[in-house]
Amino acid sequence: MDTREFIQIRKFIVKLGKMLHRYGTPAFRLEAYLTEVATYLGVRASFISTPTSLTFVLWSDKHEEEYNSAARLQPGDLDLNALSRTDELAMQLLNGQLTLSEADQQLDEIDAMPSLYGKLITLVAFGLATSAFAMLMGASVNEIMWSGVLGLVTYIWAVWATRSKRVNLMLEPVTSFGSGLLACAISRYLDPGINIPLIVLSSVIILVPGLALTMGLAELASRNMVSGTARIMDALMQLFKLYFGAFLGVAIGFTLFGENQYQPAVSLPYWATWLSVLLLSIALVAIFRTRPKHIVWGIASSFVAYGATVGSSLLMDQTLATFIGAFVLGIFSNLFTRIANQPATIVSMHGLIVLVPGSKTYIGLNSFISGKNFVQADHIGQEVFLIFMSLVAGLIFANVVMPTKKAL
Incomplete structure (x- = not known):
């Protein structure tokens, strides 16, 4: 393997690894996948992935060429469209249907691809997902409706966070704080007796890191100790920030608008839980792209x-x-x-x-x-x-x- 070919291969592998990391791929899957790709391309490789970093070590069969790289990355978000297309691209390369230069160019095109569903559809998906979760938790019709309304507010904060580093750093507490405050105002002026904590939880459920906790435990089970521990601790911190924001928002809301007296309302029948699963899964199509x-x-x-x-x-x-x-x-x-x-x-x-x-x-x-x-x-x-x-x-x-x- 000459130097020029090795440089092409390692540039492609580094770009592929960074993109898959950005799309929320767990460490054990990312490392195994990159190792497969490197083997197919004829180089030896070792990778270390964590939620905030990615290390590459590549070398040729007889160590004529060697390359080390360490990148500091932000934790990725699920993008199933980009993940699927990137995997297809890698398979086309390995099957000989694309050259390395063509694959490298198409990786850039996938990375620049906007969401398939646009902001309006994603906004509706946030409202639908939060309403469906409230329905799954046995909320009343009014509580389901208000959860959906506050879910739309959560999406506005999420979009703002993509454009502002300051908002991104405080996304969880400020979102749950706003939901708690608005839920208290709704209870005072529009709909007395609603279950405020349930509405607040439903409105921010998309930010609750249950999936991240599961992924972290799966990484620990696969003996990816550093990545699994880091992911679990990050998820727990997100959970603490969400709860603190909600606690503060509800406390200030009770001070401003008066304490709410929860009055249990009639929940929807059992079949509604199956409907909620359908609505939630439809909403996830746009949220996960x-x-x-x-x-x-x-x-x-x-x-x-x-x-x-x-x-x-x-x-x-x-x-x-x-x-x-x-x-x-x-x-x-x-x-x-x-x-x-x-x-x-x-x-x-x-x-x-x-x-x-x-x-x-x-x-x-x-x-x-x-x-x-x-x-x-x-x-x-x-x-x-x-x-x-x-x-x-x-x-x-x-x-x-x-x-x-x-x-x-």
Whole structure:
């Protein structure tokens, strides 16, 4: 391998790694995928990925050429459209359908590609997702409506955070603070007796890091100690910031508008929970930027995960039911990889959102600090821990039973 060819290969691998990191790829998947690509391209490689950094070590077979690079990166956000297209591009390169220069150019095009759904559709998706979550939590019709309205406000803050570093640094506390303050104002002037903590949680549920906690535990299970620990601590800090902002917002709201007296309203019937799963999975299509050809797979994964969990809960404990749900989701995701030749992450993330106990983590934190539950929840701390463990174990067992064909 001559120097010019080695430089082309290492430039492509570095750019590919940075892009996949930006799209929220877990460390163990990113490292394994880059190693596969490097092997196909004829170079030896070692990678170290964390939520905020990525290290590359590349060398030729006989060490004629060597290259080291360390990049400081921001934690990535899920972009399933870009992830899918990047994987397709890498496969075309490895199959000889593209040259390295063509692949490098197309990587730049994918990186510059805007969201498929635009800001208006994403705004509606935020409102739909927060309303669907409130419905899933057994809220009344009015509480579902107000959760959706405040979810739109959350999206406005999220868009502002992409344009301002200061807002980005304080996104979680300022968003939950605003939701708490507005919920108190709504209770005082428009709709007395609403469940304010539930509305606040629903309105910021997209920012609650339940998925990040699950990914961190999965990284620890794969012995990516640094990345897993860092991701878990970052997720816990986000959770603390969300709770503190909500606590402060509600406290100031009660001072300004008077304390709210919660009056339980009639919840929707049981079938509404299935409707909420459908609405939530549809909203996640725009939030995760899922490609149109994968929409049906993504929605189906939500129902597969939720249906397996609910069905199993009729016969066993909720924790074991979550294990079954995660196991079935893992099988379904790996089956998708074999059929569509696309990363399992594309569909597994949709199903995991329904299963991860991010909301229960928030509720447990509230119970620990205030001593009060705004929804019925007994032994919430133990339940959250066991559910997280069941999720990780279910996905691991699924990969043993039906190994995935792709590292991503």
